[in-house]
Amino acid sequence: MRASLLQIDVNDDESVNSRRERVASLVRAQQDSDLVVLPELWPTGAWAYEGFAEEAEPLEGPTYEVMAKAARDAGVWLHAGSFVERDPEGPLFNTSLVFSPEGELAAVYRKIHRFGFDEGEAALMAAGGELVSVRTPGLCLGLATCYDLRFPELFRGLLDAGATAFVIPAGWPAKRRGHWTLLARARAVENQAYVLACGTAGTHGGVEQAGHSIVVDPWGEVLAEAGPGEEVLVVELEPGRPEATREQFPALKDRLLGLAAPRR
Numbered sequence: 025m026r027a028s029l030l031q032i033d034v035n036d037d038e039s040v041n042s043r044r045e046r047v048a049s050l051v052r053a054q055q056d057s058d059l060v061v062l063p064e065l066w067p068t069g070a071w072a073y074e075g076f077a078e079e080a081e082p083l084e085g086p087t088y089e090v091m092a093k094a095a096r097d098a099g100v101w102l103h104a105g106s107f108v109e110r111d112p113e114g115p116l117f118n119t120s121l122v123f124s125p126e127g128e129l130a131a132v133y134r135k136i137h138r139f140g141f142d143e144g145e146a147a148l149m150a151a152g153g154e155l156v157s158v159r160t161p162g163l164c165l166g167l168a169t170c171y172d173l174r175f176p177e178l179f180r181g182l183l184d185a186g187a188t189a190f191v192i193p194a195g196w197p198a199k200r201r202g203h204w205t206l207l208a209r210a211r212a213v214e215n216q217a218y219v220l221a222c223g224t225a226g227t228h229g230g231v232e233q234a235g236h237s238i239v240v241d242p243w244g245e246v247l248a249e250a251g252p253g254e255e256v257l258v259v260e261l262e263p264g265r266p267e268a269t270r271e272q273f274p275a276l277k278d279r280l281l282g283l284a285a286p287r288r
């Protein structure tokens with residue numbers, strides 16, 4: 025099973041419309057892959073907060089339309105990264121879409137952990153409240169977005185829902201790149217699952233992006249890692265590898281659920 029992670033250069037000079045068309049062409053060029061992954065908030069830029077309200081789209085807005093068609097044209101499973109969704113009730117969400125190779129919507133995930141400590145995304149957006157996984161013929165994909173990577177309990181929830189791979193679009197800043205790589209490997213090792221973490225390149229909203237999209241196998245080995253610039257990272261995954269790893273080294277069977285809090 026071949027996956028392509030499209031590490032897009034997201035900068036403030038390119039308009040949302042032209043970036044959308046450019047990214048759609050890049051998706052269409054991945055016909056040899058089974059799964060294509062895009063980063064977080066690539067249409068607007070994850071850090072370009074001032075544009076969020078103006079650029080917000082309904083669920084089935086321009087990003088949905090263009091990406092559904094690109095998935096169908098390429099005949100791939102497409103994790104279309106995320107975009108700023110305006111819910112009909114008013115709130116904004118950081119919303120990821122997954123399309124089947126027929127261009128049908130297969131999953132919608134609204135980012136649960138918003139970044140910003142009461143500012144930026146955390147102030148402007150509402151939190152999603154639902155764990156989402158999607159079964160493809162090869163792997164069961166558990167969905168998470170950027171800052172979610174710091175919350176292992178979310179990944180345990182996805183594991184319990186059957187996930188064998190985690191797909192994590194991000195707009196991770198360069199200054200915390202060390203955490204990105206470490207956390208991606210940790211989530212893979214502790215859950216014995218593939219991690220496909222796709223970030224952005226470039227600088228937007230004044231924040232230099234880490235790039236360095238990464239694919240980690242269920243044993244924690246880095247299968248592929250991008251550099252800092254725009255890049256298509258192509259990697260071969262083995263369906264069945266997570267299950268085989270879990271059988272050979274059955275640490276997940278030793279989980280102790282519901283441990284009591286320490287007595288004071």
Ligand SMILES: O=C(O)CCC(=O)C(=O)O
Binds near residue numbers: 138203
């Ligand atoms: O956790 C971090 O260091 C970065 C998170 C982030 O950039 C985001 O969620 O948008």
